[in-house]
Amino acid sequence: MKVGITGGIGSGKSTICNIFKLLGVPVFEADVVAKQLLDSDSQIKSGLIHLFGEGIYMDNGSVNRKKLANIIFNDNIQLEKMNKMVHPVVREKFNDWVDKQNHKYIIHEAAILFESGFYKMMDFNILVSAEKRQRIERVKKRDAVSEAQVLERMNRQWTDEEKRKLASIEIINDNKRLIIPEIIEIDKKLKKYGKIW
Structure with missing residues (x-):
């Protein structure tokens, strides 16, 4: 099974993917x-x-x-x-990589999963989201860039509203909710039932 993970800049999709990695899930970082x-x-x-x-x-x-x-x-x-x-x-590399995996499911992480059409190759797609202000602060700190530069990058990506229409589920990464239990639950469902819901 192929699971796509995406999210706007500063949403924390890499953090989410790192938790899946700790659970032993192979992650392809597009x-x-x-x-x-x-x-x-x-x-x-x-x-x-x-x-x-x-x-x-x-x-x-x-x-x-x-x-x-x-x-x-x-x-x-x-x-x-x-x-x-x-x-x-990248698609070719992904297909070669998938052929070498033997886990119940794999993850394809990409910033422009929906924009590029890669989401169509997935069985499920997870959107990682966070409040705009939070995302701006994360990117400013991480990349040492100005707010204007962050907004410029954000404006080139699809909005969360647009992505929600194509996502199977959404993980809200706002530092308020406990995301680890949520990810463990998703992992269990995918391994046991072969679906997220």
Whole structure:
């Protein structure tokens, strides 16, 4: 069984995934894999150079993340072009990875699970959410960025309202509720019944 986990920036989806990992659940981190591919996949590298010029890669062969972020976060067309190059390779890597797993279920974690259409490959999809103010403060602290920069990133993602329409369930990660018992309960249901509800 495949379970997708997503959430807006600062929602704490990585924290939720880490708890699943502690329960022995294999987690595929799509965003981490995508970042690695920018540095390692020759087809993607040549595609990025074609799109953005030689200067998109540094002398050591790794992508200039700051330069790339400045381009794609200010130009949705360029972002879309890059995603069209990267997403099929991530999907391929995910399918190869799934074939090697032997757990009752696996987790696919991705920031843009719904936006990319990856959610259609999942049996269930979990949305991790938190209040906007809380998310802003988390990201400011984590990434040492300004509130304006956080809001800019948030505005490029789907809202929780949009994501809720496609999610099987929602975990509210607001530091008020106990999320560990909730995750243990989800884990038990998936292992015993093969479904979340």
